[in-house]
Amino acid sequence: MTKIEGWTQSYIDRINSALESSIPKDKDILTQAIRYSVLSGGKRLRPLLVYLASELGSAPTEAQDNVGCSVELIHCYSLIHDDLPAMDDDSLRRGKPTCHKKFGDAIAILAGDALQPLAYTLITESNQIEDKTKVKLVSILSKACGWDGMVEGQILDISDHDYFSLEELDSMHMKKTGILIIACLEMGGMISDLPEPEIKLLKQFGKKVGLAFQIRDDVIDLESPPEVSGKAQGSDLIKEKLTYPSLIGIKASKERAIELSEEAKEFAKKLSGDSNKLIKLCDFIVQRDY
Amino acid sequence: MTKIEGWTQSYIDRINSALESSIPKDKDILTQAIRYSVLSGGKRLRPLLVYLASELGSAPTEAQDNVGCSVELIHCYSLIHDDLPAMDDDSLRRGKPTCHKKFGDAIAILAGDALQPLAYTLITESNQIEDKTKVKLVSILSKACGWDGMVEGQILDISDHDYFSLEELDSMHMKKTGILIIACLEMGGMISDLPEPEIKLLKQFGKKVGLAFQIRDDVIDLESPPEVSGKAQGSDLIKEKLTYPSLIGIKASKERAIELSEEAKEFAKKLSGDSNKLIKLCDFIVQRDY
Numbered sequence: 002m003t004k005i006e007g008w009t010q011s012y013i014d015r016i017n018s019a020l021e022s023s024i025p026k027d028k029d030i031l032t033q034a035i036r037y038s039v040l041s042g043g044k045r046l047r048p049l050l051v052y053l054a055s056e057l058g059s060a061p062t063e064a065q066d067n068v069g070c071s072v073e074l075i076h077c078y079s080l081i082h083d084d085l086p087a088m089d090d091d092s093l094r095r096g097k098p099t100c101h102k103k104f105g106d107a108i109a110i111l112a113g114d115a116l117q118p119l120a121y122t123l124i125t126e127s128n129q130i131e132d133k134t135k136v137k138l139v140s141i142l143s144k145a146c147g148w149d150g151m152v153e154g155q156i157l158d159i160s161d162h163d164y165f166s167l168e169e170l171d172s173m174h175m176k177k178t179g180i181l182i183i184a185c186l187e188m189g190g191m192i193s194d195l196p197e198p199e200i201k202l203l204k205q206f207g208k209k210v211g212l213a214f215q216i217r218d219d220v221i222d223l224e225s226p227p228e229v230s231g232k233a234q235g236s237d238l239i240k241e242k243l244t245y246p247s248l249i250g251i252k253a254s255k256e257r258a259i260e261l262s263e264e265a266k267e268f269a270k271k272l273s274g275d276s277n278k279l280i281k282l283c284d285f286i287v288q289r290d291y
Numbered sequence: 292m293t294k295i296e297g298w299t300q301s302y303i304d305r306i307n308s309a310l311e312s313s314i315p316k317d318k319d320i321l322t323q324a325i326r327y328s329v330l331s332g333g334k335r336l337r338p339l340l341v342y343l344a345s346e347l348g349s350a351p352t353e354a355q356d357n358v359g360c361s362v363e364l365i366h367c368y369s370l371i372h373d374d375l376p377a378m379d380d381d382s383l384r385r386g387k388p389t390c391h392k393k394f395g396d397a398i399a400i401l402a403g404d405a406l407q408p409l410a411y412t413l414i415t416e417s418n419q420i421e422d423k424t425k426v427k428l429v430s431i432l433s434k435a436c437g438w439d440g441m442v443e444g445q446i447l448d449i450s451d452h453d454y455f456s457l458e459e460l461d462s463m464h465m466k467k468t469g470i471l472i473i474a475c476l477e478m479g480g481m482i483s484d485l486p487e488p489e490i491k492l493l494k495q496f497g498k499k500v501g502l503a504f505q506i507r508d509d510v511i512d513l514e515s516p517p518e519v520s521g522k523a524q525g526s527d528l529i530k531e532k533l534t535y536p537s538l539i540g541i542k543a544s545k546e547r548a549i550e551l552s553e554e555a556k557e558f559a560k561k562l563s564g565d566s567n568k569l570i571k572l573c574d575f576i577v578q579r580d581y
Contacts, residue, residue, distance in 0.1 A: 025439065029443075087396035088397050110378070132425075136422045140411075140416065149315065152401050156401055
């Protein structure tokens, strides 16, 4: 198993600690469901991208944590809802029963519904972000989550696919995963006041790395056993989902992911700041088994 | 049937037209579900409160419309999710099949999921609201929708109730309905730059009127036939929901609603601006049959 490299651990610890303080602590069932889903591990790729992008400049610590938490909460909400019986009907997530399996469908729907606004609250309540930047952050995040962003991606993902071209698959992946990944990089750059051309490079990097990430995800579904991936193996195959391997085969999918990660590196190298960690992350993304 | 009085029609027409322009127009199934649910009529009470509160000062037209739409979209999202089989399992809403009855559970979940961020996008994209006000609006709205706001209200509403006091019922109503109604008044006042004491009065007004509204809703469930209310009659009773009539009976519930609406009027009368319409609205709220 390719574990995420050691250098990322301090970021993961940091976001886990920030998430722990950002989510409710009551003992009621909603809070239990929220804490169960948010604090269940995970790669924390999205906040990691916020941290790495913002480290190209000098964002205040609290701003990084708040924005990192907000994107992770959005990601967690989308996982909870995607796993519901009406959607992907998945039982296993991060090696544990999915939220609705443990707490029931109603609580899972409501946990997701509560995580979404909490993401916006975290941005607006931050003490170290200027109002004009907060407005931009909320705008970017809310559009990424919207009807022509993540939600449309999920609609395409659960639709029947009689015929689909590679371009259409790329477009689905872009909406379902890519837009939020790009948003992480843009938001990270923004809280560090990076100049517009740098943010543009980050977004180009994000577009490549987001697609590479999703193709690798498709491969992991086929190749990684549950004890490694934390998810049921072959789940996409059973549900006849449209994936990269289903369209072009496993070998070509792996090659395409690597190609995209190399293209991503090229954009990272053009950044003015030290982009070494972003470059290293590209390798992890296409080598990971989970 | 007590129809909402004629003077409100111009506001209803205005919000319907603003909603029509604010939501997506594509022809895909998600857009169809969103348009079906958002443009299906309804009292539009929440945007009406935004308009009336903001008219105490002088908010720009576009700001009123955007904030009015944002609160109505949040309300629509909550209705779609509350109606789901895993929650209230309702088949009829505004006299038509509920969103999931028409489009299926997955699309209904996703339509709600898409309406929530669109509410925040509308605020951030407004051209006539200052950034510092936008941040406050997003903060108020996201907290009202959150884990200790609307979502907690819905959790309490679908929970089993062995014993509940009137105070606990009031608290449930406050979270499920009251917080968003108060938010409408606060946000309306804010885009008109009303001074803090005026906004405080509006919130006190909202607390009373919100509870009166919800008690009247409980009564309507028992007394109004579907062709008037647009909802199944006796639905709360069948589901053994905790309501005002179930705790203190219909007569006392009606009296309590009127009492609260009179208390609301007292706060409205203290406002510096012309609060005549807010006062008239109090009568509609406790006399309506739908």
